[in-house]
Amino acid sequence: MIRRLLIANRGEIARRINRVALGMGLETVAVYSDADAGLPHVREASQAVRIGPPPPRESYLDIEALLDAARRSGADGVHPGYGFVSESAEFARACTAAGLTFVGPPPEAMARMKDKARARVLAGEAGVPLVPGSAGVVADARAAAAEAERIGYPVLVKAAGGGGGIGMAVAGNAAELEKAFRQSADRARAAFGREGVYLESYFPAPRHIEFQVIGDGQGQLIHVLERECSIQRRHQKVVEEAGSALFLEGRNAGLLAAMGKAALAAASAFGYANAGTVEFLVSDGGFYFIEMNARLQVEHPVTELTTGLDLIGWQLRIASGERLTVKQEDVRRTGHALEFRIYAEDPVRFLPSPGRLAVFRPPEGDGVRVDAGYGEGDLVTPYYDPLLAKLIVAGRTRDEAIDRSERALEGFRVEGIRTNIPLHLRIVRDRTFRDGSLDTHFLEHHAKA
Amino acid sequence: MSDVAAHITGTVWKVEVTVGQKVSAGEVLVILESMKMEMPVEAPDPGVVKEIRCQPSQPVNEGDVLVVLDP
Numbered sequence: 010m011i012r013r014l015l016i017a018n019r020g021e022i023a024r025r026i027n028r029v030a031l032g033m034g035l036e037t038v039a040v041y042s043d044a045d046a047g048l049p050h051v052r053e054a055s056q057a058v059r060i061g062p063p064p065p066r067e068s069y070l071d072i073e074a075l076l077d078a079a080r081r082s083g084a085d086g087v088h089p090g091y092g093f094v095s096e097s098a099e100f101a102r103a104c105t106a107a108g109l110t111f112v113g114p115p116p117e118a119m120a121r122m123k124d125k126a127r128a129r130v131l132a133g134e135a136g137v138p139l140v141p142g143s144a145g146v147v148a149d150a151r152a153a154a155a156e157a158e159r160i161g162y163p164v165l166v167k168a169a170g171g172g173g174g175i176g177m178a179v180a181g182n183a184a185e186l187e188k189a190f191r192q193s194a195d196r197a198r199a200a201f202g203r204e205g206v207y208l209e210s211y212f213p214a215p216r217h218i219e220f221q222v223i224g225d226g227q228g229q230l231i232h233v234l235e236r237e238c239s240i241q242r243r244h245q246k247v248v249e250e251a252g253s254a255l256f257l258e259g260r261n262a263g264l265l266a267a268m269g270k271a272a273l274a275a276a277s278a279f280g281y282a283n284a285g286t287v288e289f290l291v292s293d294g295g296f297y298f299i300e301m302n303a304r305l306q307v308e309h310p311v312t313e314l315t316t317g318l319d320l321i322g323w324q325l326r327i328a329s330g331e332r333l334t335v336k337q338e339d340v341r342r343t344g345h346a347l348e349f350r351i352y353a354e355d356p357v358r359f360l361p362s363p364g365r366l367a368v369f370r371p372p373e374g375d376g377v378r379v380d381a382g383y384g385e386g387d388l389v390t391p392y393y394d395p396l397l398a399k400l401i402v403a404g405r406t407r408d409e410a411i412d413r414s415e416r417a418l419e420g421f422r423v424e425g426i427r428t429n430i431p432l433h434l435r436i437v438r439d440r441t442f443r444d445g446s447l448d449t450h451f452l453e454h455h456a457k458a
Numbered sequence: 459m460s461d462v463a464a465h466i467t468g469t470v471w472k473v474e475v476t477v478g479q480k481v482s483a484g485e486v487l488v489i490l491e492s493m494k495m496e497m498p499v500e501a502p503d504p505g506v507v508k509e510i511r512c513q514p515s516q517p518v519n520e521g522d523v524l525v526v527l528d529p
Contacts, residue, residue, distance in 0.1 A: 360465070362466075395493040
């Protein structure tokens with residue numbers, strides 16, 4: 010087993026990994042940029058190492074600085090969390106070369122998933138249904154136009170190296186496509202250093218449903234049921250649930266089973282081990298693979314709360330060479346859970362709102378858990394993503410979980426900066442949300458200020 | 459003369475204009491970055507760039523003047 014774990018991340022996920030690792034008897038090492046020196050994740054670890062100035066490129070994304078911190082602290086394992094270096098095969102390889110246990114999938118599997126155009130091809134070969142689209146990256150604007158004619162407008166132009174909606178654009182006709190192609194290629198080059206883009210058919214109102222998978226790389230690979238993440242803004246998830254309202258009370262059981270099977274087929278095709286997520290769109294009764302994420306997801310707690318499985322604990326054990334002893338038939342969901350991403354942003358204009366948390370009082374109550382990266386008095390700087398905390402609420406049924414969520418959101422007190430809590434309240438009070446008729450454009454039509 | 463100020467706290471990512479340049483209303487002058495989002499700062503009215511008071515990677519607060527325009 011890893012003895013001393015370096016947590017190559019910040020905020021709520023660094024704290025969460027730290028708690029699990031300490032609970033398993035490991036020592037922990039936090040890292041921090043100058044902007045984060047006073048934050049809880051730095052105080053709570055067994056030791057903490059400064060890795061550089063505030064900009065992510067010079068700190069949390071700086072592989073050399075992270076490896077140096079591991080050396081200086083005597084760490085023998087690294088957990089990358091999500092975001093930052095978590096999906097970098099280069100970082101995983103560098104850890105292994107430095108004699109550190111990397112908590113994540115094999116670097117080869119990461120590389121296969123990172124190129125999303127190639128991942129589509131691999132998943133398709135494994136018999137997983139794909140969103141209709143180009144076979145791989147399209148060479149230029151002219152090739153894109155030919156492909157779009159074949160697929161049919163509207164199409165989604167996506168960066169092969171992309172993520173989080175960066176380098177993604179919709180085109181309804183040939184003129185828009187030319188613009189979208191250029192825009193995606195430019196953004197992809199700026200953000201990811203590669204300009205390869207591919208095309209997918211654009212579904213007008215799909216649901217986003219994903220499967221948590223976990224495997225030990227020694228023959229045992231299971232899925233831990235589905236999550237629905239249809240409540241999004243600019244392709245960023247805002248609310249997630251386990252499970253999906255689409256499958257409540259045994260509805261659509263055939264579809265659910267087929268998706269679970271496809272998730273495992275996709276993970277096998279990538280040579281996957283450790284925890285990962287296979288994402289699908291569901292439209293008109295069909296399901297379509299979009300991508301697989303080679304890391305722990307932000308929304309993993311809703312799976313943990315409803316299945317009792319400790320995903321981070323298993324990640325650490327699997328990385329240390331242990332076998333996964335949970336069998337597929339052992340995985341059962343009890344109750345329902347929702348996660349609300351509490352962002353430092355204006356709930357009407359959606360502008361970032363950094364500043365000092367004059368008041369920060371998370372709610373308490375039955376089934377309520379808050380994973381926060383900050384405490385009262387802390388400064389939220391503009392350098393990192395706007396996630397302040399995750400409010401996670403469980404109940405015996407979806408209705409009970411939503412009722413509890415409304416009370417918890419009402420009781421969540423934040424002053425000093427603006428947050429999206431009012432948006433979450435509009436969502437949980439929305440009739441369509443309550444009914445569970447969700448799609449990824451929900452927020453364009455519902456829960457308006 | 460009009461002062462164009464930052465509408466959010468963040469860092470300057472790009473300055474899209476140079477001193478002496480003629481700009482039309484709505485033209486992007488500066489792009490700010492905050493919390494992983496890019497925020498364009500546009501010219502409120504047409505004018506000529508008289509002064510640029512920021513540079514790339516400089517931290518700015520909401521309300522700081524970034525560009526001064528001559529009508």
